[in-house]
Ligand code: ADP
């Protein structure tokens with residue numbers, strides 16, 4: 017890419033650094049950085065013609081200047097334009113401004129005009145010297161950061177626009193279905209949006225309904241669909257070990273040992289996964305199922321299949337607590353079956369003692385650890401699998417994009433060439449026999465065929481259909497749409513914070529019946545700004561209110577060993593109440609817990625609330641979730657907070673929750689793009705641009721087939737370095 021800013025040849029200035037931070041590296045990136053809104057500086061309004069509240073640009077002579085002190089220090093400048101006078105008011109000002117606005121100077125000021133009995137005034141207008149020619153286009157205002165002033169950014173964008181290659185990347189026939197957007201090719205659309213003529217309706221520009229915007233959105237969606245499709249094709253060229261369960265093998269034995277029958281949904285999803293595992297291409301499947309739908313056992317069965325076929329399986333969870341819990345459960349389920357085969361379940365985490373870790377690494381490298389459970393420590397560089405066949409990521413949306421990328425990278429390192437049965441696993445007895453014995457192995461992998469383990473991702477945050485279509489074109493999705501039988505729905509109640517006392521009575525009643533209770537707080541330390549009641553304080557309150565009961569405390573700053581001890585007491589049922597921060601948000605499974613209290617519920621995100629609520633209602637006991645909320649002093653809850661709490665009361669269906677969450681937050685945030693810093697779709701809005709998305713979905717495969725070079729160019733233009741993120 018010739019138009020990249022040279023890497024660190026000389027130190028970058030602050031605005032240059034800021035440009036980089038915004039991802040505005042190539043000319044095309046800058047050309048695609050579009051205005052948030054526009055200011056009309058194309059005309060001068062006479063004071064006599066302006067109305068109170070108008071944002072106007074006025075020009076005239078300074079007739080008076082003074083520094084006033086009431087009610088506070090301020091600079092007052094009187095401007096006379098011949099039709100009327102207006103006082104410009106500045107609470108912050110510099111000597112240079114006083115000089116610029118000296119009596120007798122002609123200036124141009126832009127701001128909101130206020131009328132009043134003392135005459136017209138403007139607060140903090142933008143001021144420049146009069147006389148320069150008026151711009152002929154609306155002035156764009158770009159999204160920016162502190163170190164990057166608008167004028168600098170404007171220049172950078174216009175330079176990018178002038179230099180970028182904007183030649184067509186969408187062939188004519190592909191444009192058929194959106195023929196009405198032909199009139200605006202990329203070059204025209206960008207030229208227009210960066211410098212719109214003053215007579216255009218600002219509303220059309222600002223709500224992105226203008227055809228120039230539509231064209232950009234169409235191009236963006238097409239790029240995204242193409243890149244997903246390319247990722248899928250690339251994956252189809254990869255090879256993976258063929259994993260099939262042996263009849264009467266581990267999976268069957270696990271099923272026989274479980275205290276329950278699989279639900280119909282678990283069986284169906286299990287078959288979908290088994291089908292993928294038996295193929296020669298790596299699986300890339302998302303298993304989505306609402307909280308409590310029983311994903312863990314599906315994962316365990318997939319692991320059994322991999323182990324049966326003579327390969328290792330890794331299971332990764334986003335938090336130590338969750339990984340720990342999976343480890344305990346999988347040891348319970350699988351070690352009795354693995355031990356006779358001389359195999360084990362290994363445990364890997366960041367907080368582990370050196371010696372324990374070294375032991376685990378040896379087990380993994382030798383292949384004795386058939387299953388490895390842990391946090392993201394599982395994908396760290398020192399970890400060497402003997403033969404990893406399947407990687408499972410639980411609550412995958414909780415991993416950052418960067419971690420997901422690292423995993424995929426690591427996965428391709430894990431399974432070096434060649435993959436044919438004879439190449440690997442020699443001398444590994446059972447493994448070799450199974451891999452090349454009863455089942456046909458993958459076609460002999462010649463040079464140049466890359467291999468990867470199968471990948472199963474799990475998530476309790478279901479992706480709404482439109483999002484799935486758009487973002488996860490490179491993903492097969494299985495859905496657990498049925499809860500195990502015998503669950504009673506969780507009753508959700510709202511309560512204002514002053515009803516804490518009643519809630520504590522309720523806790524007393526629950527624990528008298530032998531049930532357990534979670535109490536979740538948003539922060540662990542008092543913060544002056546937020547004045548939240550913190551977990552430690554609540555813990556002290558509850559300990560006092562419920563004397564003689566063991567009240568646990570869990571938060572993310574505790575040492576891992578302590579967390580583990582607390583969690584163990586709660587899981588065993590010895591601790592009736594657990595006060596915690598959101599560290600228990602995902603995956604934690606204690607079926608005896610029947611009451612969830614969430615303090616400051618108005619501060620939590622919707623999917624977070626739903627996840628937390630999912631910690632109860634896992635057994636047969638009637639369960640409840642109490643959302644304690646606090647209104648700001650003298651005010652009401654904010655709009656979005658109310659929408660979230662309302663959704664929680666009205667539905668417990670994870671899909672409906674996800675749909676509303678999307679509505680409240682918008683897709684960028686929904687996918688956690690904010691954390692990664694890489695907004696996935698900048699212009700298109702999946703909720704509104706369904707028709708364009710449909711077009712892009714149809715156009716992408718055709719374009720890839722008939723115009724592959726155009727497709728490459730289009731993706732590179734739009735996504736540049738970001739296309740990696742899309743594949744993660
Ligand atoms: P999640 O999908 O939220 O990860 P889990 O896998 O933790 O759900 O399962 C929730 C609970 O339901 C666990 O206690 C699990 O043992 C139990 N469970 C899973 N499948 C079934 C089933 N088919 N019948 C009864 N209980 C089940």
Ligand code: MG
Nearest residue numbers: 311312410603
């Ligand atoms: Mg789970």
